[in-house]
Amino acid sequence: MTDDAGTPLASRPFMPGYGIAGPDEGSGLLPWTWAEQRLTMSHDYWVATVWPDGRPHVTPVWGVWADVAFWFSSSPGSRKARNLGREARATAATDDALHPVMVDGTVTRVVAPERVAWFADLVNDKYTTSYPVEFFTANACFRLAPRSVVGLDTDDFEGSPTRWTFPGEG
Helix, strand or coil: EEECCCEEEEECCCCCCCCCCCEEEEECCCCHHHHHHHHHHHEEEEEEEEEECEEEEEEEEEEEEEECCCEEEEECCCHHHHHHHHEEEEEECCCCCCCEEEEEEEEEEEHHHHHHHHHHHHHHHHCCCCCCCHHHHEEEEEEHHHHHHHHEHHHHCCCCCEEECCCCCC
């Protein structure tokens, strides 16, 4: 769900027992630009996938927020890549525990050469690196399309939690 401008719809997340204020109390709902800024500026991210037996698997990655999605790469033989090969649902979180933003959605492997090259340019620009496109084509490039995003500012823990819902959210 998005509004007429294409911005995801904001609401309070369900957080029973934490004394979370109503959407018009405290700081109120955070603007989508607040989340996008943190998703863009985060240096590291945590990606959570699921082992074949259902256990969670969490690992840090470099990545970029672009084109309303979280992009990252991995060795195709890594645990996260193998997990994503059997279960596409995943979560990614920024590295700032005081102003966290968590993206929940579905991951697809990106193989289109022009999209992998685009991703490589974004990574090289963000991290001041010069990995050749071949590095990313030899590895696995992934795109996490958000289903929902949750963020909060610990300076107003009770009054800032916000959940943004995207098209296709049930």
